Amino acid sequence: MANFFTDNPDLKFHLTHPMMEKIVALKERNFADKDTFDYAPMDFEDAMDSYDKVLEIVGEICGDIIAPNAESVDQEGPKIVNNEVVYAKGTQENLDALVEAGLMGITLPRKYEGLNFPIVPYIMAADIVSRADAGFVNIWGLQDCAETINEFGDEDQKARFLPRISNGETAAMDLTEPDAGSDLQAVQLKASFNEKDGKWYLNGVKRFITNGDGHVALVLARSEEATQDGRGLSMFIYDRNSKAVIVRRLENKMGIKGSPTCELVFKNAPAELVGSRKMGLIKYVMALMNGARLGIGAQSVGISEAAYREGLNYAKERQQFGKAIIKFPAVYELLSTMKAKLDASRTLLYETSRMVDVYKTYMHISEERKLEPQERDEMKRYQKMADYFTPLLKGMTSEYCNQLAYDSLQIHGGSGFMKDYPIERIYRDARITTIYEGTTQLQVVAAIRGVTTGGYLDRIREYEAMELRPELHGFRRTLIGMTEEYVHAAKTVVDVKDNEYVDFHARRLVEMAGHIVMGYLLLLDTQRNEMFKNSTEIYIHMGKAENTSRAEFIHNFTLDDLGVYKLV
């Protein structure tokens, strides 16, 4: 009976951000499809109404089917039958419902039978699904792979593979190998070209592959003999109908147990090259990963939402010392801080999604016509910002979702440690988010460029200049102070002119930028709607103290102090 979209007004708030008008106009090419497709929107309002209605379907399926199935899926998990993956019963039901509802290929163009939605409503669907069952979103969310085929595949590949995804087939991205995890340059799976039939064949092993038995897989493989680094890797599409890959093993995981994590053996598996040789890692995987990281951002926010709700409900119901435990400062501080982190995560998620929407849509438009110079500049500007914001989002929100799960379980006390309450599962599910699609440490490696090049600062200055009601100016003053402190700390670190020193302090600096960015985003949300005021206040309070502690650490540290840390 629950609807996970309509029961959460925050979602509608983010869906109706003023920038959507621009995004929709770009995505719909001024509503050019309206006479060709009976489900295409007539105008902006019509498009927004469609997103709203479709998200309502997502919310209903999540509330009525996916969330109620989460417990049994966690217990049952997938299994291997005749070298193929069979999902848990609940997983299959979830998938069937979403396929029946036409919720695959959400962002794909209509000519490939997709819904042609922008990233924002797609990510919102992922946010909602993740709240219902974080493990399940991995299977459904792999439709991201189709976006990579849409970007880099040739016309024939798009025409053959994309409608299959739109109509419900699942995907996989086969990157990791036993000796190539964070370091994908070390990938060894061999791709060899057979001159006789003009086809590529794959041989080797992939490990930790989510939904590895999906219908359409993107595979990173070494196509250039005698190479050792990333420049020898290309991207391939493997079609499961070829039946040349064996699922050798399913991992027994701590969390997201419904999502099959496969070890795959490729035995002369026929595959198709995507795009150009040697660009596999350098270009395509990077694009794929950026999309996937946005997806983990959504997953983290969804898990945070679930953790917060579980904690809040428990704290209101649980009576100790004659009153509900939410009445105790130790508990209400936990909960209100959780809510602030949740709201901060979500606003960063949609800000980043909007950036990706603008630049990706321009990119697709540029395949149809030459962009005007000003459009070109805008594309580059948003792409750059998205490149800075994506790792920040993935790093910060996944860490927050773990903190929320931890705190929510803490609120449950001993009961939270038992399998009787959903928080026990949520806690386990949360744990992977800071690890896969690049660990938090690797997100920091990508995000530190936003600090050293001044990328974050530029955006912070833009936020600073935006209009605010007078009663919100105090928050801005605090954020301006935090910005000065951040600039000073960053300069102190960079001025040492030692890369290892920058790497050592990188996480501190990235988090400082993150607190300021999210503080501003919450403040701008409050400008639009009062309901975010408490979270804004609490988050800025917390962020200010956190930043001061980091600045303090940096200012009381020299290059020489690094030495003792290396003795470990």
Added chain:
Amino acid sequence: MGLKIIVLAKQVPDTRNVGKDAMKADGTVNRAALAAIFNPEDLNALEQALRLKDRYPGSEITILTMGPGRAADIIREGLYRGADKGYLLTDRAFAGSDTLATSYAIACAIRKIKNFDLIVAGRQAIDGDTAQVGPQVAEKLHLPQITYAQEVKSAENGKITVVRRLERGVETVEAPLPCVITVNSSAPDCRPRNAKRVMKYKHAKTVTESQAQSEDYIDLSTDRPYLNIEEWSVNDIETDMKWLGLGGSPTKVKKIENVVFQAKESKRITNNEEELEAMIVELIENHTIG
């Protein structure tokens, strides 16, 4: 071979989620306080129709509903899930109908639709819980009926095979087509709304709705005939006015009491003249009927 299927559906107040203002002081349902929803068992019925359509390509599903103007929502809901078209039976003359007057109006509308192989309805609606309209429609149209249906096994060669869910098990029965079946909640849930269909049919309107709306998309219904929801008033169907609405409704509400539900032993009656007679006498004596 495609089937022509009519699904009878009703918009009902959501009595499953009742708040404290669900009832008015006079003991009647406060419809304004309750969300209007697709009667749940009618959704089970629609799913059976959709499964037949999946199985027999070329089949066509028509939703027929009676109610106020906003009951057009029910038809749109049906279109979102896979129905092909719909008729809204709406007129002040239908107001105050009990099950007898309702089934009369619906039977008249079905006679006008004419061409059909199968009529599917939910067993009962959650507002009245009478389970009478489906069977009455069948009687009025002189059609065989199968109640408590859980699964339609097949509908071909002029025959339908249906699994019925009964108190102590299931039975499989066969009937000639056309016929009426009423579907239980033990049948599978209805499939979700489909995103593309929602976007395609969300502008589907009745004439009254199109006139009421001043904004855009006015021309749409001319270019896209599938966006027209047929609206029938009493003048559009052949009826005898005396069987309609309040006047055609023998049900009289004597009084309304707030009662606390108590489980009592149920009484089983076998289908023979004696026991039926005894039940009627008992019901008249305790003023349940009469």
